[in-house]
Amino acid sequence: MISIITPILNEEGYVRPFLIHLNKVQGDFELILVDGGSTDGTLKEVENCRNEFHGKLRLLIAERGRAIQMNKGAEAARGDILLFLHVDCFIQKDSLAIIEKEIYRNGIIGGGFRHAFYDSDLFLRLNSAFGNLRAGLTRIFFGDFGIFLRKDIFEKIGRYDNIPILEDVELCYKAKKYGKLRQIDRFIFTSPRRYLKHGKVRLTVVFILANLFNIVGLRPRFLIRYIAGK
Numbered sequence: 163m164i165s166i167i168t169p170i171l172n173e174e175g176y177v178r179p180f181l182i183h184l185n186k187v188q189g190d191f192e193l194i195l196v197d198g199g200s201t202d203g204t205l206k207e208v209e210n211c212r213n214e215f216h217g218k219l220r221l222l223i224a225e226r227g228r229a230i231q232m233n234k235g236a237e238a239a240r241g242d243i244l245l246f247l248h249v250d251c252f253i254q255k256d257s258l259a260i261i262e263k264e265i266y267r268n269g270i271i272g273g274g275f276r277h278a279f280y281d282s283d284l285f286l287r288l289n290s291a292f293g294n295l296r297a298g299l300t301r302i303f304f305g306d307f308g309i310f311l312r313k314d315i316f317e318k319i320g321r322y323d324n325i326p327i328l329e330d331v332e333l334c335y336k337a338k339k340y341g342k343l344r345q346i347d348r349f350i351f352t353s354p355r356r357y358l359k360h361g362k363v364r365l366t367v368v369f370i371l372a373n374l375f376n377i378v379g380l381r382p383r384f385l386i387r388y389i390a391g392k
Contacts, residue, residue, distance in 0.1 A: 164191040164258050165241035165313070169231035173249045174203040176353075180249045181211040181219075189258030191245075193219045194235040198226035228305075229322035229329040236316055245310040246330075250353035252280070253308060257348045261310050264344055271341035272311030274303030275350035285362050286354055294345070301343040304369075305330040308350040315340050327372060 166184070170177060177195075184193060193215060195208060205221070212219050224234040236244055243265060247253070253275065264270050277293050279286040293304070303309050309330055319336040322329045337343060357365050 163241035164189065164243045164245050164261065164310075165236075165239035166191055166193045166245045166247055167196065167232055167235035167239065168193070168247050168249050169196050169198060169228050169235070170200065170204055170208075170249050171198040171226060171231075172200045172202045172204055174200075174207060176249050177204050177207040178211060180252070181208070181214070183252045185211075185214050186255060187253060187258060188255050189262070191218065191258055192240060194222060194238060195219070196222045196224050196231040196235040198224060198228075198231050227324065229324045232329075233321045233324075236313070236321060239313060242313050243310060244313050244316055245308065246305065247308055247350075248306055248352070250355065251306055251308060252351045254348045257308075257346075257350075260346050260348050264346055265310075265312060268344075269342070270344045271315045272309065272337055273301070273344040273346055274307035274309050275346060275348055277304075277307050278349050278351050279354045279357075280351040282354060286357065289357075289362075289366060298345050301338060301345070302331055302334045303343070303345075306350070306352045307345075309333065311337060331373070 168180070181193075197205060197208075208219075208221055212221075220238070222234055222238060224231045232246055243261060245258075245261065257275070264273065274297060277290045277297070279290055282290070293307075297303050297307060311333075315337060318340060319333070323332050325332065334343060354362075360368075
């Protein structure tokens with residue numbers, strides 16, 4: 163079984179479409195939502211959709227922080243494969259079967275999806291194309307690529323580091339020491355909301371700088387406010 167883990171915090175208006183979409187995804191899975199202290203209508207939207215999942219949906223409460231929330235969800239997971247999804251990301255209906263095939267038959271330990279923005283323009287399509295090329299070559303995935311990993315490997319590498327940004331990148335670096343990661347032939351469609359809020363070119367530059375600084379172990383505060391937020 164695959165355990166889908168999604169951190170949430172004040173995601174009113176995004177949780178309900180996410181849950182409606184996931185309820186149409188094929189396969190044997192459980193969904194673990196980990197709330198970091200929402201003060202809007204997020205939890206009400208979750209409760210309104212809970213019955214549609216017939217016991218497959220669990221809601222946990224954790225201290226605020228994406229890494230903290232995802233680690234809490236992983237700790238409670240019953241599946242032997244973990245899939246970390248952002249609440250503004252949609253996956254193709256047969257994606258879980260592809261993940262299981264890659265892990266159970268082909269022997270990889272994890273990986274990510276091909277990335278695309280929904281409601282995208284030429285700039286965002288080029289952004290995704292470059293990101294897919296980078297991920298395919300390096301096997302290092304950002305969180306909005308839908309990172310999946312065997313649970314035993316996740317526990318062996320020490321879970322997500324509790325850092326403000328790029329915890330997903332660090333997870334991939336650690337995981338690659340234990341086996342092969344792969345970009346599967348399925349798309350994950352992500353909201354462009356952060357790019358629209360902060361500016362497409364500006365946020366692209368921020369991500370490039372953040373990765374360069376991360377290589378030498380630096381995470382400047384002026385970058386954190388762009389990446390850690392929505």
